[in-house]
Amino acid sequence: MKTRKFGVIIGALFFILTSLSCSKSDSPQPADTRTSAEVEADFQALDLTAGTHDFAILSKVSNEWNFRLIVPESASATNKRPLIVNLHGASGGDTNAHKTTSCYAEPGFASLDPIILSPNAGAQLWISTRNQEMVLTLIELSVKYLPVDTSKIVITGYSNGGNGAWFFSETQPSIFSAGIPMASSYNTFGTDGNARKINTPLYEIHGENDEHFPLEETQAWIEATNNAGSNVTLKVAEGLTHNEPCEYVPYVENAADWLVNEIW
Template structure:
C-alpha cells in the first residue's frame, strides 16, 4: 500500500513538472517509471558510501548518496532521508553526511539517503519529484523497514523536513528538523496540525532563524494536537551544523523509544 501511494505521488508530481506548452510530435518519448527502476537496479549499490547519478523521468539528473550498512544484508533497516542546508547549487552538498547524519544516527545503523536539491528549495516540484522518487526506489529495492522512515535536515533541509512531514505523512513515520524556520500558521491565522511526529532541534543563539519564532510555531501546533518535541541546543548559532550531532543522537533515541517502539 505504501509503495502504491509513493508511485501515485510520483506520477502526479511528474505530470505537473513535465507539462509544457510546446509539446509536439518531435518531442522524444519520455522515460517511464519502469526505465527509472531499471536504471536504479543497475547502480549495483554496495555496503558503505555510494555517490551516484540517475537520469530521472524528465531526462534531467538526480545526484544523491546512499549509505548502506553491513546489517542491511540480513535485516530490514530504518531509512533516513537527510536534506542538506542552503540552496546554492553546491554539486557536493549531498556528500556532507559525516557532519551530523552519520554520527547522529549511528545507533540506528540505518540506510541513509542524501539527495542534492540543487538551487531549488526542498518544497519545489522538482525536489518533490526527487524525494518521492528516491523513497519509492529505495523502499522497493533496498532492505528497508517501511515502518521506520524518517526525514531530517538542516536549515533549508530542516524546512524541507517540516514540509514532507506535513504533506506526505503516508511516507514518513517521523521528522527531525534542525535549525529551521517553518510557520505552522495558515494564511487565515488558524494553526495546522501535522500528522507525522516531529522532534525539532534549534540552536539557542540562531541568528538567522530566531529561536522565539520556532518556539511559537512548535507550541501552537502542539496545542492543536501535533506530536512534537522541541530540544533547544544551548549556545549554538545557525552556522554550527556539525555541533548538532549530539542532539540528533537524542532524536534517534526518541525514535527508538517513543515512535518506533
C-alpha cells in the same frame, strides 16, 4: 504500524506533476523524456552493496538526480534497517552538498545502524516540484531494492533541509514515521490564520543563538501546532548559532534515542 502505500503516493504525485506542467510559470518539458521503467532500471543497476556510494541517474524529464546512499554491513532481507532521508542545507546548487553526511547524519544516527539516503536539491528548494518527485521516487526505489524497514523511515535536514523535513513530514505522513528538522523556520499557520495539525511526530533541534532563524519564532510556531494536536518536541541546542551543523551531533544522538524509545 502504518501501511506504506508507495505506489499510490507516487501515482498521485505523477498526476499532480502532469497537472502542474500545464502552468504558464513552469518551463516546457524537455523533448527527451524517459519512462518510469527506465528510471527504475537505472536505479536497479547501481551498486547497492554495503558501503558509501555517490550516484547520478536521470529523471523522467532527463534532469540529473545526484544522491548518496550509505548501506550498512548489517542490512539484509532478515535484518531490515531504518531509512534516514537526509536533506542538506542551503539551495545554491552545490554539486557536493549531498556528500556532507559525515557532519551530523552518520555520527548522529550511528546507533540505529540505518540506511542513509542523501539527495542533492540542486539550485531549488526542497518543496519544489522537481525535488518532491526526486525525494519520493528515490524513497520508493530504495524500499523496493534495499532492505528497508518501512515502519522506520525518517526525514531529517538542516536549515533549508530542515524546512524540507517539516514539509515532507506534514505532506507525507503515510511514509514517514517521524521528522527531525534542525535549525529550521517553518510557519505552521494556514492561510485562514489557524495553526495546522501535523500528523507525523517531529523532533525539532534549534540553536539557542540562531541568528538566521530566531528561536522565539520557531518556538511560537511549534506551540501553535501542538495546540492544534501535533506532536512536536523542541530541543534547544545551548549556545549554538545557525552555521554550526556539525556541532549538533549530540542532539541528533538524543533524537535517535527518541525514535527508539517513543516512536518505534
